[in-house]
Amino acid sequence: MRIDARGLHYRALNEKINQFILKGERTFHLSHVNGQRFIGDGLKGKIKITIDGVPGNDLAAFMDGPRIRVKGNAQDGVANTMNEGEVVIDGNAGDVLGFAMRGGRVFVRGSVGYRVGIHMKSYKEKVPVMVVGGGARDFLGEYQAGGIIIVLGLGLPRGEPIAGYMVGTGMHGGVMYIRGKVEDWQIGKEVKIFEIDDSDRKVMRPHLKDFARTFKLNVEDLLKGPYLKMVPFSKRPYGRIYAY
Amino acid sequence: MAYDSWEKHISGCGLSAYMDESGKRSTGDDIIQSIALLHDRSNGLGGGFAAYGIYPEFADKYALQLFYDNNTVQSACEELIHRNFDIVESGPIPTRKVFGIGPSPVIWRYFVSPKESALDMSDLSEEDFVVQHVMEINRTVKGAFVFSSGKNMGAFKAVGFPEDVGDFYRLDEYKAYMWVAHGRFPTNTPGWWGGAHPFTILDWAIVHNGEISSYGINKRYVEMYGYHCTMMTDTEVMAYLFDLLLRKHDLPVEAACAVLAPPFWELINHMPEAEKALYTTIRSVYGSAMANGPFAIVLGSRDMMLALNDRVKLRPLVAARKGDVIYVSSEESGIREICPNPESVWMPKTGEPVIARLKGEPS
Numbered sequence: 001m002r003i004d005a006r007g008l009h010y011r012a013l014n015e016k017i018n019q020f021i022l023k024g025e026r027t028f029h030l031s032h033v034n035g036q037r038f039i040g041d042g043l044k045g046k047i048k049i050t051i052d053g054v055p056g057n058d059l060a061a062f063m064d065g066p067r068i069r070v071k072g073n074a075q076d077g078v079a080n081t082m083n084e085g086e087v088v089i090d091g092n093a094g095d096v097l098g099f100a101m102r103g104g105r106v107f108v109r110g111s112v113g114y115r116v117g118i119h120m121k122s123y124k125e126k127v128p129v130m131v132v133g134g135g136a137r138d139f140l141g142e143y144q145a146g147g148i149i150i151v152l153g154l155g156l157p158r159g160e161p162i163a164g165y166m167v168g169t170g171m172h173g174g175v176m177y178i179r180g181k182v183e184d185w186q187i188g189k190e191v192k193i194f195e196i197d198d199s200d201r202k203v204m205r206p207h208l209k210d211f212a213r214t215f216k217l218n219v220e221d222l223l224k225g226p227y228l229k230m231v232p233f234s235k236r237p238y239g240r241i242y243a244y
Numbered sequence: 245m246a247y248d249s250w251e252k253h254i255s256g257c258g259l260s261a262y263m264d265e266s267g268k269r270s271t272g273d274d275i276i277q278s279i280a281l282l283h284d285r286s287n288g289l290g291g292g293f294a295a296y297g298i299y300p301e302f303a304d305k306y307a308l309q310l311f312y313d314n315n316t317v318q319s320a321c322e323e324l325i326h327r328n329f330d331i332v333e334s335g336p337i338p339t340r341k342v343f344g345i346g347p348s349p350v351i352w353r354y355f356v357s358p359k360e361s362a363l364d365m366s367d368l369s370e371e372d373f374v375v376q377h378v379m380e381i382n383r384t385v386k387g388a389f390v391f392s393s394g395k396n397m398g399a400f401k402a403v404g405f406p407e408d409v410g411d412f413y414r415l416d417e418y419k420a421y422m423w424v425a426h427g428r429f430p431t432n433t434p435g436w437w438g439g440a441h442p443f444t445i446l447d448w449a450i451v452h453n454g455e456i457s458s459y460g461i462n463k464r465y466v467e468m469y470g471y472h473c474t475m476m477t478d479t480e481v482m483a484y485l486f487d488l489l490l491r492k493h494d495l496p497v498e499a500a501c502a503v504l505a506p507p508f509w510e511l512i513n514h515m516p517e518a519e520k521a522l523y524t525t526i527r528s529v530y531g532s533a534m535a536n537g538p539f540a541i542v543l544g545s546r547d548m549m550l551a552l553n554d555r556v557k558l559r560p561l562v563a564a565r566k567g568d569v570i571y572v573s574s575e576e577s578g579i580r581e582i583c584p585n586p587e588s589v590w591m592p593k594t595g596e597p598v599i600a601r602l603k604g605e606p607s
Binding site: 034056165185 | 591
């Protein structure tokens, strides 16, 4: 089902999508999208949405199963509290990507903004995964409580750091794999930097394999490189804060 | 207007701006279209624009633009203006009736130069003289507000959605080489005409998405230099800070930005010695001018457009370039709405300004 979104307000666009879903439609191609918010929000089941243009904020928020492909850049708040499904972004994404994400996967070919993966979480078999092709800005993985964040640092301009300042501040669960250099002063005091071993590569491989296939890259190349791993060394960094 | 009782103010808003560095002027249609796309970022309680290069026939005159509560206030205030300025031309700012813009104050425009005798007696520079009289009107003439006082530029603002405000002021009939737009979402102070963005003094016009939580300290700081905050909202103080830092103290733009959004001490500690000394000095001298809290701002001036984020990136800002035109907006979609295929799009880093400079003659 093709929908021309040019000039459509987000309410009209999302209502249209919902109505077609009720009629049994499962595949959508949205063209001329520009700034319409909340696309894919709360949708459940096997639905596929391809987006030409720049979708607005909170793309795929609370989404529970569908797959979204953005043929361009995305704005802020993608995959906010997403529960299941997949978001693939061919360009860059903005701030607070994967905010409180609970499951599913987000792939971004380019770079991402500030506070990415803030308060991602996991529970038993639900482990959200985020793979960023380029770099990330400050507060990456802030208050991260679970899940896997992988940052690859592909194609960064010379001198551009792969991650910003206050990486993993308040982190108390999950793991970050960063394919590049992060100094101790860049990270929050709740996390530590480690070298990776084979078990880490085993964790990354299936996701990097899919990332490589999606964007026509070589998985072995992606697995190579000076990865570092960041994990919290306390599960309850603020456990004593109100204990007086 | 409800400017009698006020405390503080927060807002979450939308902004869009562009400058054609070559000086080529365009009508207000594009900027209205861009800010209209960000409609849902504002709530109808304030919209406004700043436009540069719009009064070429009076380019060397100060364009004082005022809101009056009523004609009585207007007569009283005009007496004050007459005493200190030669008025070359004056009249109501043209508007059209627009559904969505409620009862308006009296909106008048004066093209003026300071009276030579008054200027001589004041012992002030011409610009300081203008600033002083703008402050005096805003502070002492109840029901009169100067909302624009620059040369060859003007602010246009009202209570309403920005696209309606643009229509109301007939911005399609003006041509500018730089347009700055704002849609307001006030959450803590009244949505009144004077409280809409931009806030201006001389050629400076500022629009802001966010909240200056250091407003109290900043306000008291600029008061020491004769600036008085009267518009009941935090953003106003930023206009005066820029006037102080850039015009009075003649700081380089980058240094002024480092005053408002300085690097954290931890980051300064990891800088090379020379930079460390510079930023340490800036933070020491201008501690009271640091703007804390979330902000994305765009500052317009005669020959420059500047966009800046707070140092922990608590508000969105995207920039793009195509040819001679530099765009900034709260959302990438706001840019693509009027420039579908920019050469480059980027998200500025915290505290790192996006700067466009006028290189050619306005045409």
